[in-house]
Amino acid sequence: xxxxxxxxxxxxxxxxxxxxxxxxxxxxxxxxxxxxxxxxxxxxxxxxxxxxxxxxxxxxxxxxxxxxxxxxxxxxxxxxxxxxxxxxxxxxxxxxxxxxxxxxxxxxxxxxxxxxxxxxxxxxxxxxxxxxxxxxxxxxxxxxxxxxxxxxxxxxxxxxxxxxxxxxxxxxxxxxxxxxxxxxxxxxxxxxxxxxxxxxxxxxxxxxxxxxxxxxxxxxxxxxxxxxxxxxxxxxxxxxxxxxxxxxxxx
Amino acid sequence: xxxxxxxxxxxxxxxxxxxxxxxxxxxxxxxxxxxxxxxxxxxxxxxxxxxxxxxxxxxxxxxxxxxxxxxxxxxxxxxxxxxxxxxxxxxxxxxxxxxxxxxxxxxxxxxxxxxxxxxxxxxxxxxxxxxxxxxxxxxxxxxxxxxxxxxxxxxxxxxxxxxxxxxxxxxxxxxxxxxxxxxxxxxxxxxxxxxxxxxxxxxxxxxxxxxxxxxxxxxxx
Numbered sequence: 001x002x003x004x005x006x007x008x009x010x011x012x013x014x015x016x017x018x019x020x021x022x023x024x025x026x027x028x029x030x031x032x033x034x035x036x037x038x039x040x041x042x043x044x045x046x047x048x049x050x051x052x053x054x055x056x057x058x059x060x061x062x063x064x065x066x067x068x069x070x071x072x073x074x075x076x077x078x079x080x081x082x083x084x085x086x087x088x089x090x091x092x093x094x095x096x097x098x099x100x101x102x103x104x105x106x107x108x109x110x111x112x113x114x115x116x117x118x119x120x121x122x123x124x125x126x127x128x129x130x131x132x133x134x135x136x137x138x139x140x141x142x143x144x145x146x147x148x149x150x151x152x153x154x155x156x157x158x159x160x161x162x163x164x165x166x167x168x169x170x171x172x173x174x175x176x177x178x179x180x181x182x183x184x185x186x187x188x189x190x191x192x193x194x195x196x197x198x199x200x201x202x203x204x205x206x207x208x209x210x211x212x213x214x215x216x217x218x219x220x221x222x223x224x225x226x227x228x229x230x231x232x233x234x235x236x237x238x239x240x241x242x243x244x245x246x247x248x249x250x251x
Numbered sequence: 252x253x254x255x256x257x258x259x260x261x262x263x264x265x266x267x268x269x270x271x272x273x274x275x276x277x278x279x280x281x282x283x284x285x286x287x288x289x290x291x292x293x294x295x296x297x298x299x300x301x302x303x304x305x306x307x308x309x310x311x312x313x314x315x316x317x318x319x320x321x322x323x324x325x326x327x328x329x330x331x332x333x334x335x336x337x338x339x340x341x342x343x344x345x346x347x348x349x350x351x352x353x354x355x356x357x358x359x360x361x362x363x364x365x366x367x368x369x370x371x372x373x374x375x376x377x378x379x380x381x382x383x384x385x386x387x388x389x390x391x392x393x394x395x396x397x398x399x400x401x402x403x404x405x406x407x408x409x410x411x412x413x414x415x416x417x418x419x420x421x422x423x424x425x426x427x428x429x430x431x432x433x434x435x436x437x438x439x440x441x442x443x444x445x446x447x448x449x450x451x452x453x454x455x456x457x458x459x460x461x462x463x464x465x466x467x468x469x470x471x472x
Contacts, residue, residue: 212339239437
């Protein structure tokens with residue numbers, strides 16, 4: 001298969017970037033999207049050009065490192081997959097593919113298609129944890145949790161923090177990510193004790209970092225490779241409202 | 252003033268926005284129920300009675316403060332949030348996304364701005380006339396809203412503009428209704444489908460109810 005690639009090239013965070021067009025030939029249809037970029041990079045290196053920088057790690061859809069905004073969609077045209085799980089058979093021979101980095105003020109471009117997603121780490125540091133020493137691995141039945149609660153928490157915890165929600169949102173809002181992280185702790189007894197402090201701290205950090213506001217477009221949910229539901233956003237709003245209204249007077 | 256608004260968290264702003272919006276949604280039903288009296292063929296007697304009540308009753312006059320407050324909050328917060336949203340993505344995509352599930356949700360600021368412009372025209376046509384800031388049409392008493400509405404709706408240009416505006420309002424409400432509940436965190440496996448259905452019905456029925464009136468004046472009367 002042959003493709004025309006329009007790839008965003010940017011030397012560093014400060015440089016002005018531009019799109020560069022590459023033609024790539026003889027790509028197998030069972031080639032993954034990232035393998036296709038590897039092939040392109042090998043060709044660029046052979047020619048003495050700079051290879052295209054892009055994020056990748058596990059290449060099996062669980063680490064959340066790969067990104068890429070492909071033809072107007074984060075992680076490309078397939079639903080519920082990351083870019084590393086996308087294959088070239090999903091495209092037609094001769095297609096033009098536009099590849100852009102995640103666009104958000106809170107995710108500055110490091111180089112080419114790589115963006116700095118430290119903002120997500122900062123949100124987690126603000127409250128996405130339980131501040132007790134959990135010790136060794138506890139017995140599975142030490143704290144009994146109803147199946148439906150465990151499932152809700154697990155579905156939220158499936159978030160891999162890739163940032164596709166921010167990339168897809170027309171407001172570059174991080175609400176789906178933050179709400180998933182708030183939810184998976186808030187529905188479990190271990191996380192309940194600090195739920196009120198947590199949701200306020202994480203929302204405050206999210207705002208401070210310059211993410212946009214949620215307008216309930218549902219784009220995040222549609223593009224999330226782990227299919228995190230916007231029900232989590234409603235839960236976070238509920239938690240937040242309860243925390244603000246129910247806050248006791250400070251002694 | 253905007254600094255004060257910026258201080259509040261995004262979620263607080265959205266919650267206030269949705270509460271103000273829901274209040275306006277309730278107000279629209281009130282407004283429509285009075286407007287529909289224009290359709291009664293009694294030369295506006297019932298309509299004028301309702302108008303008289305709405306402009307003189309002390310409780311209604313007191314509630315007017317909240318109504319203007321609701322409008323103001325909804326509009327100012329809408330603008331503040333939108334500016335922040337634009338700032339959150341300083342470099343735009345070459346290929347704009349089409350991931351949005353809800354079409355109308357993308358155009359809330361645009362439909363909102365159109366409704367705002369209409370609101371100003373609406374005030375000039377009615378509320379400011381009542382206050383005496385704007386002169387009523389010749390030979391019409393400044394409290395005679397029936398005559399004023401009749402004159403406006405008999406104007407083809409205004410009537411068509413009004414109908415188009417109601418379609419825009421419908422687009423705005425279609426997303427607004429269910430979105431308000433989502434922002435308030437009122438999401439439930441049992442009730443959310445019903446809220447979405449009611450929101451869709453509301454966003455069709457209410458603007459349609461308003462739009463029928465100029466069409467009646469234009470085509471039948």
